[in-house]
Amino acid sequence: MHPAVFTKGSGCYQCTCCKRLTRDDGHGDSVHCRLCTECYELAGLENTISDEGSTPELEAEVRELKERIKSKGGKTTRIDALYKELVMAT
Numbered sequence: 001m002h003p004a005v006f007t008k009g010s011g012c013y014q015c016t017c018c019k020r021l022t023r024d025d026g027h028g029d030s031v032h033c034r035l036c037t038e039c040y041e042l043a044g045l046e047n048t049i050s051d052e053g054s055t056p057e058l059e060a061e062v063r064e065l066k067e068r069i070k071s072k073g074g075k076t077t078r079i080d081a082l083y084k085e086l087v088m089a090t
Helices: 037-052 056-071 077-083
Strands: 012-014 021-023
Touching: 037 056, 037 077, 056 077
Parallel strands: none
Antiparallel strands: 012 021
């Protein structure tokens, strides 16, 4: 995982999923979706799980990202609801 280094001059915004304040860290299109990097990565995992089914490895990645979001002050209520049907053991 990449270190959290924010793009110089980027403004803060609230992640539309976990509601924490974040800003462009230069890693992907998360800023264009108004998501933090972790929620953006979760969206990719959601697509993978939806297309290919859940595996223990994918479930572990989901749990790890959720813990990272919580540790940064994000709320996972919405994330839990989104993954309730897709991932059995989160």
